[in-house]
Amino acid sequence: MDVPLELSSYTRVLKLASTPDREEFSQVALIAGAGILLVGLMGFTIFVVMNALPP
Incomplete structure (x- = not known):
């Protein structure tokens, strides 16, 4: 596990990342x-069907 690498x-990924504009967000x-x-x-829907079925 090479920590500096x-x-x-x-940091390279964070430099490439950009905040989305209002429309994209x-x-x-x-x-x-x-x-x-x-x-x-x-x-x-599953809850209603399971409750509607007889026990």
Whole structure:
């Protein structure tokens, strides 16, 4: 485990990284929110179906 080599690769990645602009951030947030809602809806649907079935 070569620590100086790892640190230099981390700094290289951080130099290449840039902050997203407002449009890109809002698009990513919208897609992530839609994914969260979809997973929650699927979970709720499974919950309702499991409660509707007779024991």
